[in-house]
Amino acid sequence: MDALMLSRLQFAMTAGFHFIFVPLTLGLVILVAIMQTIYVRTGDQDYLRMTKFWGKLFLINFAIGVVTGITLEFQFGMNWAEYSKYVGDIFGAPLAIEATVAFFLESTFLGVWIFGWKKVSKKAHLFAIWMVALGSNLSALWILIANGWMQHPVGYELRNGRAELVDFVAVIFSPYAWLKFFHTVSSGWVIGAFFVMGISAYHLLKKNEIQLFKKSMKIASVFGLLSAFAVFLIGDFHAAEVAKTQPSKFAAMESIWETQEGAPVIMFAVPDSENERNSVEILPLPKLASILAYHSPNAEVTGLKDIPKDERPPVGLTFFSFRIMVGLGTLFLLLTVLAYYYSRKGVIENKTLLLRVLLYSIPLPYIAAQVGWIVAEVGRQPWIVYGLMKTSDAVSVNITTSQVFLSLLGFLVFYGTLGVVDIYLLFKFARKGPEAPKNAQTAGEVQ
């Protein structure tokens, strides 16, 4: 393997690892903020204990999310120097803005939230967690504006041997970027909701703190239902945008080889890139791909054969990832509807089968998010900036294969260890449940 392939592996690994922790942050912080808001409004101690319990899990997760983010910023320069030179005029700005308007907000107010329980007023403390929520979601916005530009470059001109920014507004308001942002953050909210629902289900099955976890379940199921619906709806618009702007990715997502009108969605296929066909095709749903792409049954969809061979993404990986993502997305909608329905009726603690399913579903939204990124990033290959720069031209020329090999090995060992420790801590504190009610404490305060 050469420095290019190793750098790609390293980026995929570090970005994928970062994105195990970040999406939970995006969703869980909102849930914690909602719980704390109810506490501040009602004074109900249950909600205070909920806030602290879920807050602790949020912090354990946040620690890794934040430190692994720096890796990605460094890597653009370290491994992708040619890319950074070529598009830095455009790509650097959203990254710098992210740090300035979002990351400071998130990090600074997180400090206030963790350590400020007795140092600032209740309202200021509640404000802090909402600022953390705003900061982390805003941070995602700027990153996805940057990524959206790589997917669908706009507002630039090729000058002085590089892409130069000529229309900042076009970059910021690129529909591709916004669709991707909403699709990505709402999938993070689904992860947060399933995390809370799954752990609540565990405690309900154990008949542990039933009132508290029923309340947690209810809040998470409402939030999860809305989010799962949003992911689905925006995903549909997003797919249409992909069809319009990245025809090769869309063709790979559906494994469509021939350009055709009224293209079908094939439920299951085995793409055979060598012979430019699908060796197996099961259950084609007629006209559905055309409807998905252009919201019109007879619209023409470009096939892979009309895209030069060296500009086609890996079809199999893109196709299967897309199917897993959509399948899981449908399941989330179903599960959140059930969780919400029984929570509303107040009988969720008796539905042991559903509770068990919810418990074991915790990893599923993570898988959906990871395969979603595979669709987005592998589907864009061989381009690093779609239609403008190839990944093979983007790698640093000043690094050696052994350097990247050693750093990749370092990352694997290092991240592997951290991941294990983090998951151990999440398990430990999730299982332990919330701290006992502080009656003695409250009495102490009154004296």
Added chain:
Amino acid sequence: MLETIWFALWGLLWAVYFMLDGFDFGAGMLHPVLGKDDTDKRIIINTLGPVWDGNEVWLITAGGATFAAFPTTYAYMFSWLYTPLLLILFGLIIRGVAFEFRGKAESETWKKVWDTCIFLGSFVPALLFGVAFGNIFEGLLIDANNVYRGNLFSLLNPYGLLTGVLFVALFLTHGALWLSMKTEGDLQVRAKALVPKLWIATVVIAVLFLVMTYFVTPLFNNFFDMPAFLLVPVIAVAALLALGILFKKSSFLAFIASCLTIVMVTFTGVIGLFPNLLPSKIDPAYSLTAFNTSSSEYTLTIMTVVVVLFVPVVIAYQVWTYYVFRHSVRPEDVTDPDVEAY
């Protein structure tokens, strides 16, 4: 013009970063020395708890600003200095998770592991930032085709290492002052006892650094051309000397002097570099400068607007958090079950 402004901002971001994360590094390095028992160690960590994360964002902003304003410098700097940056990165990662994870289990081994991580995560970045900047002051082995001819071992030359040691000494003093301010009782007595020793060591290293800088780097040329700028290194020296005197009266004033020292030392380097971001030791003509690596004027204008609008807001709420957490950390602050602590 905009290039010059961004060059200054680039320097400012680094200066603020070193000023803020500097005491985190210092306290982290002193953690094994001053933390006699678990409560002491937790107090030290908790003086940093509310602020270290916000401090670190200044580094991310400095990196992001380099990317946005000087993309070519960003690209070369990070790929040329690949290995030291990777080690800095690993250091920052283990420091961050160690703060959060250390208190999450009771076992002694567990705590020892994270204590080691806090020390290494403070020492390695402090030293290597110094080594990296020392090498930049000295000039890198950049050839005519923008190829870097050095490696990790050529970076570890006497001047690079001396700059690394200077950074470590400055941050140790800074951290000891921080702890003198933010702790009470026995721990405070021990922290205070360290300050004069660290201060003398820093003064000696600083003198060596200034002498060697004169002989090894072209850093002073700009100052001889524009003598008004000599005020900056003069303030740096004066602040460092004042630190030792002020300390007898107040840790807070001495800490402010230490902040000023770090900012002025950084600016001395930055002014000496101008307009180079990465000077070439082989031939000055091969250097990467604020002018030949900058973004377009349009991008720089947008970034300037963003900075003018948002940086004051950031400074305002960060100052507010320092005010909220202005009190020293006492043993009961880390043992009270009703208060969050690391």
